[in-house]
Amino acid sequence: MTRKHEDAGRSTIRDVAARAGVSASTVSRVLGGVYPVSSATRTRVMRAVREMDYVADARAKAIAGVGTPALAFVLEDITGPSFAHMAHGVEREANRHGHLCLVCSTEGDVRHELEFVEMMRAQRAAAVILVGGTADTPEYRERTRRIAESLASVGSRLVLCGRPPLGPGVPVTVIEYDNEGGAYALVAHVLAQGHRRILFLGGEAEHTTAQGRERGYLAAHRARGVEPDPALLLHGDFTRDAGHRLMRHALKEGLEFTAVVAATDMVAAGALTALHEAGLDVPGDVSLAGYDDIPFARDLRPALTTVHVPYEELGRLAVRTALGRRADAPAEHLLLGTHVVVRNSVGAAGEAAGG
Amino acid sequence: MTRKHEDAGRSTIRDVAARAGVSASTVSRVLGGVYPVSSATRTRVMRAVREMDYVADARAKAIAGVGTPALAFVLEDITGPSFAHMAHGVEREANRHGHLCLVCSTEGDVRHELEFVEMMRAQRAAAVILVGGTADTPEYRERTRRIAESLASVGSRLVLCGRPPLGPGVPVTVIEYDNEGGAYALVAHVLAQGHRRILFLGGEAEHTTAQGRERGYLAAHRARGVEPDPALLLHGDFTRDAGHRLMRHALKEGLEFTAVVAATDMVAAGALTALHEAGLDVPGDVSLAGYDDIPFARDLRPALTTVHVPYEELGRLAVRTALGRRADAPAEHLLLGTHVVVRNSVGAAGEAAGG
DNA sequence: GTGAAAGCGCTAACAC
DNA sequence: GTGTTAGCGCTTTCAC
Numbered sequence: 001m002t003r004k005h006e007d008a009g010r011s012t013i014r015d016v017a018a019r020a021g022v023s024a025s026t027v028s029r030v031l032g033g034v035y036p037v038s039s040a041t042r043t044r045v046m047r048a049v050r051e052m053d054y055v056a057d058a059r060a061k062a063i064a065g066v067g068t069p070a071l072a073f074v075l076e077d078i079t080g081p082s083f084a085h086m087a088h089g090v091e092r093e094a095n096r097h098g099h100l101c102l103v104c105s106t107e108g109d110v111r112h113e114l115e116f117v118e119m120m121r122a123q124r125a126a127a128v129i130l131v132g133g134t135a136d137t138p139e140y141r142e143r144t145r146r147i148a149e150s151l152a153s154v155g156s157r158l159v160l161c162g163r164p165p166l167g168p169g170v171p172v173t174v175i176e177y178d179n180e181g182g183a184y185a186l187v188a189h190v191l192a193q194g195h196r197r198i199l200f201l202g203g204e205a206e207h208t209t210a211q212g213r214e215r216g217y218l219a220a221h222r223a224r225g226v227e228p229d230p231a232l233l234l235h236g237d238f239t240r241d242a243g244h245r246l247m248r249h250a251l252k253e254g255l256e257f258t259a260v261v262a263a264t265d266m267v268a269a270g271a272l273t274a275l276h277e278a279g280l281d282v283p284g285d286v287s288l289a290g291y292d293d294i295p296f297a298r299d300l301r302p303a304l305t306t307v308h309v310p311y312e313e314l315g316r317l318a319v320r321t322a323l324g325r326r327a328d329a330p331a332e333h334l335l336l337g338t339h340v341v342v343r344n345s346v347g348a349a350g351e352a353a354g355g
Numbered sequence: 356m357t358r359k360h361e362d363a364g365r366s367t368i369r370d371v372a373a374r375a376g377v378s379a380s381t382v383s384r385v386l387g388g389v390y391p392v393s394s395a396t397r398t399r400v401m402r403a404v405r406e407m408d409y410v411a412d413a414r415a416k417a418i419a420g421v422g423t424p425a426l427a428f429v430l431e432d433i434t435g436p437s438f439a440h441m442a443h444g445v446e447r448e449a450n451r452h453g454h455l456c457l458v459c460s461t462e463g464d465v466r467h468e469l470e471f472v473e474m475m476r477a478q479r480a481a482a483v484i485l486v487g488g489t490a491d492t493p494e495y496r497e498r499t500r501r502i503a504e505s506l507a508s509v510g511s512r513l514v515l516c517g518r519p520p521l522g523p524g525v526p527v528t529v530i531e532y533d534n535e536g537g538a539y540a541l542v543a544h545v546l547a548q549g550h551r552r553i554l555f556l557g558g559e560a561e562h563t564t565a566q567g568r569e570r571g572y573l574a575a576h577r578a579r580g581v582e583p584d585p586a587l588l589l590h591g592d593f594t595r596d597a598g599h600r601l602m603r604h605a606l607k608e609g610l611e612f613t614a615v616v617a618a619t620d621m622v623a624a625g626a627l628t629a630l631h632e633a634g635l636d637v638p639g640d641v642s643l644a645g646y647d648d649i650p651f652a653r654d655l656r657p658a659l660t661t662v663h664v665p666y667e668e669l670g671r672l673a674v675r676t677a678l679g680r681r682a683d684a685p686a687e688h689l690l691l692g693t694h695v696v697v698r699n700s701v702g703a704a705g706e707a708a709g710g
Numbered sequence: 711g712t713g714a715a716a717g718c719g720c721t722a723a724c725a726c
Numbered sequence: 727g728t729g730t731t732a733g734c735g736c737t738t739t740c741a742c
């Protein structure tokens with residue numbers, strides 16, 4: 001009848017009740033703060049609570065059907081600036097609504113993503129938010145559709161934040177931003193400066209974010225009537241090191257270009273360093289642009305022209321939208337706008353000497 | 356007797372049992388995978404599980420006494436690069452041990468920190484990790500001591516990651532790194548280049564991290580026999596904007612210095628931009644150094660001389676140490692080393708012209 | 711091997 | 727107002 005193991009302090013509501021000389025329900029009522037309880041009892045109970053430093057077990061409350069469920073977000077690596085900003089938005093908004101947040105880093109491993117979602121389902125999370133783009137393959141779509149459905153089946157909901165939808169009929173909430181539109185505007189700006197051979201330092205070929213940006217790059221060219229040279233499209237990942245490596249490679253290969261558009265600011269940063277190491281001036285010899293508008297972009301020399309993405313807002317909206325929905329609501333889709341931020345890294349093509 | 360609300364799919368172990376034509380205990384045994392169960396039953400149960408896409412409620416398991424508790428980390432803002440790296444280390448290591456992670460951003464508000472810790476206590480988290488430095492006041496120490504004790508009383512443990520200990524007798528695990536030593540080495544390096552008036556762009560005056568770095572700054576001066584000018588110690592916070600603002604201020608006031616040491620790389624980045632905006636060359640006119648060695652430091656122009664801190668390792672160790680301890684273990688303290696990374700932002704003083 | 715029953719810490723419906 | 731009882735979803739004796 002009494003607790004099995006008397007580990008110091010791990011007291012239960014019954015211990016508090018005993019100490020206050022009342023029943024457990026009374027303690028529950030006092031703590032709940034709603035029911036009518038005589039002020040004398042209330043005082044006694046509160047004193048016991050304080051003396052024992054008691055705090056009710058949230059998990060027990062949860063299974064008893066009270067208390068707000070957690071929110072889960074899974075991302076590749078919290079260390080990336082744009083991930084971090086989305087995560088921050090998610091976290092803030094979740095807290096505003098009284099939800100705790102679970103984080104999981106997949107380290108880019110798809111199996112981890114699956115494992116985590118399963119764990120979140122076991123936790124009966126209010127929603128699972130997949131943060132950031134991913135490799136888009138048929139398997140991915142199938143797997144994610146299943147995830148969405150199994151989440152819906154336990155009353156939870158899948159949210160895609162910064163990742164495109166999966167097609168109709170999948171019970172998923174998606175909040176993304178306009179990768180293609182932003183890249184289009186950015187590249188149009190570069191083209192408007194007279195550049196015609198623009199190197200694109202992309203992400204992984206199948207990555208949704210990279211693809212969107214690449215589409216914008218292509219579309220801007222076509223709109224301007226210039227045929228993009230496929231040889232100018234390089235692929236790596238979204239890290240600073242990839243940018244550095246790709247840029248060195250392009251320079252060594254003698255690729256001809258007068259401007260480079262990097263898929264992210266991180267990539268641009270690495271590329272910038274490689275350009276400098278090669279003795280090239282930006283934007284004197286080569287123009288450079290990034291994407292994301294991370295805080296650091298302003299401190300690069302020259303200050304980086306880039307595309308601003310409302311990452312934090314994205315995270316906040318993901319939560320707000322998810323919480324407002326029933327688990328089995330139909331798919332819904334928000335697309336946030338982006339805009340280019342002109343700074344000093346893109347110059348007129350006339351002055352450029354070529355890579 | 357049957358479930359109250361028949362929300363689609365939220366099936367329980369009893370539903371699975373019914374479908375498989377066995378008792379709940381049998382399902383539990385099959386899923387547990389330990390007990391002897393006839394392979395026929397096992398198959399039937401597994402099929403039911405699959406068909407219903409059943410996954411056991413982790414919270415219920417938790418209160419029944421099985422399942423690994425979560426780990427919680429609370430930090431100011433996941434958006435800061437060094438926070439993010441510590442968080443990443445925490446997350447990775449926790450996952451390696453099968454623990455889920457709860458994150459909480461305090462947004463720098465002490466009350467939030469308290470609230471969160473209380474919530475984590477309610478969650479019966481295995482440990483609560485406070486990530487990053489904080490304002491060190493008597494109230495802070497008292498409050499944190501109480502937190503440590505109340506956590507210990509529910510069998511959990513407080514871990515300070517990148518934050519100094521609280522004095523003897525407090526049941527706390529602290530993993531920090533040598534702020535003072537790193538700053539000492541860095542400033543010694545700057546002094547060795549002949550600089551004698553070194554501007555220090557610090558963090559908030561009471562912030563533990565800022566204090567440690569400032570102590571190193573001071574100590575290096577004294578060791579070299581040069582009396583630091585208090586007027587050269589400026590305080591702000593750890594953001595890029597603070598660095599920018601402080602630097603402009605220093606320039607406008609006509610402060611005299613030939614080098615500046617920023618409390619973080621972010622601050623250094625802002626300062627660098629301010630220096631450039633003022634038409635000053637780094638390190639030609641003024642030398643500059645940072646602290647943290649964030650990935651971006653290499654891409655600043657000039658590449659930033661800074662102090663490397665093993666942030667991710669710090670996070671990993673925090674978890675590993677905490678999990679290895681009993682809740683009521685005595686205080687313990689790890690101090691990780693740091694080292695200066697010499698790049699191009701610090702030059703010889705002879706060539707400097709003064710701010 | 712398998713089921714019934716008790717218990718984990720809590721809340722809520724139902725008495726009195 | 728307050729105690730008793732019956733759950734919540736799970737695990738784990740204890741019988742058979």
